[in-house]
Amino acid sequence: MSTRHADPAEVTAWVSDAILAPSMHNAQPWHFRYVTASGLLYLRLDMTRSMPRTDADNRGMHVGCGAALFNLRVAAAHAGWSTRIRPLPDPADPGLLARVHFAATTASDNVTDLYTAIARRRSSREPFAEEPVPPALLGALRDAAQAEGAGLSVLGAWHVEAVLDVVEEAEQDEHLSLEERAEIAKWTGTGPGETDGIPTSAFGPRRHGGRAPVRDFAFGRPTPDRRSAVFEHSPCLAVLGTPQDRPQDWLLAGQALERVLLRATAGGLSTSLNSQALEHAGLRWLLRDPRSGSDASFPQMLLRLGYGPSVPATPRRDVDDVLEVDAGRR
Structure with missing residues (x-):
């Protein structure tokens, strides 16, 4: 009996929530790839967003990607899916941070109550x-x-x-x-129109x-008003x-x-x-x-x-810029 994989549209919605996570200087150092044939989602470091002087070992990049991974877990759980995550699945590929498998489930998850906080954080x-x-x-x-x-x-x-x-x-x-x-x-x-930083x-x-x-x-840069x-x-x-x-x-x-x-x-x-x-x-x-x-x-x-005043959200890249959907296999 075949197991139903998550639809790409569902995964896209979950990744859209994932990338609302904080990251060092809002660099958004993540890249996702969903392989529809296997139902596996891969999370990688986007090394074009590295900071060699202030994050030489990429620790901060890992922390930001981990935050996005948790949002992904919450979003999937909210939609009735469980996640099984294998961190750093390939020792020969340190830029590959996690492999995520989704399974439809009726079991409750103790993180689903955090879903509405993702967009408000x-x-x-x-x-x-x-x-x-x-x-x-x-x-x-x-x-x-x-x-x-x-x-x-x-x-x-x-x-x-x-x-x-x-x-x-x-x-x-x-x-x-x-x-x-x-x-x-x-x-x-x-400035206005930028999607990161x-x-x-x-x-x-x-x-x-x-x-x-x-x-x-x-x-010391001028910041009017x-x-x-x-x-x-x-x-x-x-x-x-x-x-x-x-x-x-x-x-x-x-x-x-x-x-x-x-x-x-x-x-x-x-x-x-x-x-x-x-x-x-x-x-x-x-x-x-x-x-x-x-x-x-x-x-x-x-x-x-x-306890402070509400503040606006910082910009995020479009989900199409950080998620690749692939019908093949890894």
């Missing part, structure tokens, strides 16, 4: 209120990370201060490196008070980590990150990501919470959580 560079995040919601975010095999450490006051110092040092290092600034500038300050409209206000770690992508604002003095910060630090762990980190972000969005939180210190090998390890367990030994992302 944003990376915000706006100030958040000083209102604390309820402990129960923070606990739910920790559970979300653990469900993917990762750990989420919500930082205490003393560690927040230490991490803010680390981020400030990363900012200074970045300011002194013309090569880093040029690479980042390539992906930021994009961070547009000037998403820079958020200049900070003239507060200590929230919000990256300023302006680099950009306002200034006071950010949080006591930001709620969390560090997502993984038990190990191999490419498969980076992919896992991306799935855990997106699960946390969608759970936060569903809970009414605004979220912001900061990878600045993580882009510097000498600073990355200083983000680790010494109280965290073995599931968070290797820091993968710094998150800022809170």
